[in-house]
Amino acid sequence: MSWQIVRALIAKDFRLFFRNRFFAFITVLALVTYIVIYFVMPRTVDETLELAVYAPVPPPILEQVGAQGLDLEFMESEEQLRDVVASGEYVAGVVFPPDLMDKLMSGEKGQLDVYFGTDTPDDVQDAIVVILEELAYLQTGQMLTVRVSAEMLGRDMVGAQIPLRDRLVPMLAVIILLMEMLGLASLISTEVTGGTVQALLVTPMTIRGLFAAKLTMGASLAFGQVVLFMAVTGGLNQQPLIIILALLLGAFMSTGIGFLVASGSKEMTTVMAWGFPALIILTVPAFGVLAPGTVSGWVKAVPSYYLVDAVHQAANFNAGWSDVWDNLLMLLGFDVLFVWLGIVVLGRKLR
Amino acid sequence: MAGDAIVAEELTYSYGQLLAVDHVSFRVAEGEILGFLGPNGAGKSTTVKMLTGQLRPRSGRATLLGIDVAREAEKVQARIGVCFELPNLYEQMSAAENLTLFARLFGVKSFNATDLLKRVGLGGREHDRVEGYSKGMKQRLMVARSLVNQPSILFLDEPTEGLDPTSSETIRNIILQERERGATVFLTTHDMMEADKLSDRVAFINQGHIVALDTPHNLKQQYGKRALKAQVATPDGGLESREIVLDRPETASDVRDLFGKERVITVHSEEASLEDIFIDITGRGLVG
Numbered sequence: 335m336s337w338q339i340v341r342a343l344i345a346k347d348f349r350l351f352f353r354n355r356f357f358a359f360i361t362v363l364a365l366v367t368y369i370v371i372y373f374v375m376p377r378t379v380d381e382t383l384e385l386a387v388y389a390p391v392p393p394p395i396l397e398q399v400g401a402q403g404l405d406l407e408f409m410e411s412e413e414q415l416r417d418v419v420a421s422g423e424y425v426a427g428v429v430f431p432p433d434l435m436d437k438l439m440s441g442e443k444g445q446l447d448v449y450f451g452t453d454t455p456d457d458v459q460d461a462i463v464v465i466l467e468e469l470a471y472l473q474t475g476q477m478l479t480v481r482v483s484a485e486m487l488g489r490d491m492v493g494a495q496i497p498l499r500d501r502l503v504p505m506l507a508v509i510i511l512l513m514e515m516l517g518l519a520s521l522i523s524t525e526v527t528g529g530t531v532q533a534l535l536v537t538p539m540t541i542r543g544l545f546a547a548k549l550t551m552g553a554s555l556a557f558g559q560v561v562l563f564m565a566v567t568g569g570l571n572q573q574p575l576i577i578i579l580a581l582l583l584g585a586f587m588s589t590g591i592g593f594l595v596a597s598g599s600k601e602m603t604t605v606m607a608w609g610f611p612a613l614i615i616l617t618v619p620a621f622g623v624l625a626p627g628t629v630s631g632w633v634k635a636v637p638s639y640y641l642v643d644a645v646h647q648a649a650n651f652n653a654g655w656s657d658v659w660d661n662l663l664m665l666l667g668f669d670v671l672f673v674w675l676g677i678v679v680l681g682r683k684l685r
Numbered sequence: 686m687a688g689d690a691i692v693a694e695e696l697t698y699s700y701g702q703l704l705a706v707d708h709v710s711f712r713v714a715e716g717e718i719l720g721f722l723g724p725n726g727a728g729k730s731t732t733v734k735m736l737t738g739q740l741r742p743r744s745g746r747a748t749l750l751g752i753d754v755a756r757e758a759e760k761v762q763a764r765i766g767v768c769f770e771l772p773n774l775y776e777q778m779s780a781a782e783n784l785t786l787f788a789r790l791f792g793v794k795s796f797n798a799t800d801l802l803k804r805v806g807l808g809g810r811e812h813d814r815v816e817g818y819s820k821g822m823k824q825r826l827m828v829a830r831s832l833v834n835q836p837s838i839l840f841l842d843e844p845t846e847g848l849d850p851t852s853s854e855t856i857r858n859i860i861l862q863e864r865e866r867g868a869t870v871f872l873t874t875h876d877m878m879e880a881d882k883l884s885d886r887v888a889f890i891n892q893g894h895i896v897a898l899d900t901p902h903n904l905k906q907q908y909g910k911r912a913l914k915a916q917v918a919t920p921d922g923g924l925e926s927r928e929i930v931l932d933r934p935e936t937a938s939d940v941r942d943l944f945g946k947e948r949v950i951t952v953h954s955e956e957a958s959l960e961d962i963f964i965d966i967t968g969r970g971l972v973g
Binding site: 336338339342343346349350353354528529530532533534535536537538539540 | 737738739759762763765767769771772773774775776777778782786787789790791792830
């Protein structure tokens, strides 16, 4: 395999990629859009929760509730409270029975009814329950019975919420890599359909040289863009080496998937037909970062999970090598698998 | 005496159950133009693919310039030029960029795209993107691309199909110039006139077999039907055709009868074409 030939092919591929007005436009537009999306998202999280309260006889603990980051709005009836919670106007509603304080002061167990909207995240439910229980205990020395049972999921982020835009970063990074996967697949399928690959294969260029060029071009194009995106959005401020390595591995994975998509495609339409389902599936793990608790354990079967998780942990939690080495190892494994599979399947088509 | 540039020995290839090329053997001398003729699906392209290292034969062997194609495809490919039937150029690159890319792939040290493009009649258009070229211009560029490494063997697949007479003539001249330079030309075509005019020898391939291989002259001698064609006047003022096959015992009396009994308007001799010979040998036409 001659590196002079590989260099000539890489230069040709870059020239063709940027002379394709559609891809050149989409590449620049997408990158700018993602960066803009990041910066228009709020960079802080409002941790005050709005609660609806029905308390015919307001107990003293309510005065302290406001200090715990809960913003209270009093309702005139329990029915009204249920309505506003059901409509999503408030994340939760708490009913304080009129005899609550009497019971607590006499040493009996009191009971609160807490209503949550169906879309109230589990960790928010837990936080509210914990706050109410603690306040009651501090004031009366009695534990409350709160008629909601919930299990705390994920990290306890009270006081350290990650802004939405930082949660978006892994998703946008994955999308950038996968968009380049579509671009590479389209470039290859156009070459196969147009017969230019056939012309290349009757020169001293070997099929190994061809794949070396495509792999280098595909991975560097994807990697370059995603690193630029991360640098502009401040995503490399923490653990840059880990993040850069994860992104590099992600770029190779997307290139391998690009080979597979190209092997089943004839032109842009079929590239989209194969590529978009892959893109959607591979973006799913990023939703788990965006909205914790919305995806279940099977998401670990999606190869991009290990990229998303490594980037999320490193960028948003300052996780070190010992925290993400298993993610990087899995990612490397998927790289080898997809690149090998892509070369075998696409190689058969080219031959 | 020139050696053999191409040697095919018992070349065989099948696509699944379909036997495309069946134990084909032939030799092409250095500096020779071989016309390779056959209808679609006869095995022409498969044979060319095996000779150029694109396909590995199921059995048999091909050597080009003494090098085994299957074992050392890269070495062979460094010394051949291939012009495909359908344009497969990088349309978003200019003609000069297309040629320069291939010159780099061939490792050509000092390459002048402009000179080569002038030779194929594309001088002055070298920096235009290929997407704006006409079919004839693309075909001429394809021929130019096959010449960037000054190949010892040139494979041309239907190089003049569908082209205007000027473009066709340019390409025919280049083929002859290449032979003058000493290159061997393997010319695949449907155009019998072109094959007849350019080829030193022609090979007919049908259903994966070489069914005839000789000079056009010898083939016509061997298989051709010579005839005399005449137009005679009919009593009602019309015209009728008459054909007298030559080289038969009754030919002389047939000719006497024609001129004695009929009013001959025109008469001319007719020589068998390669197409006629192909039909005679295979029972089928070259096209389709």
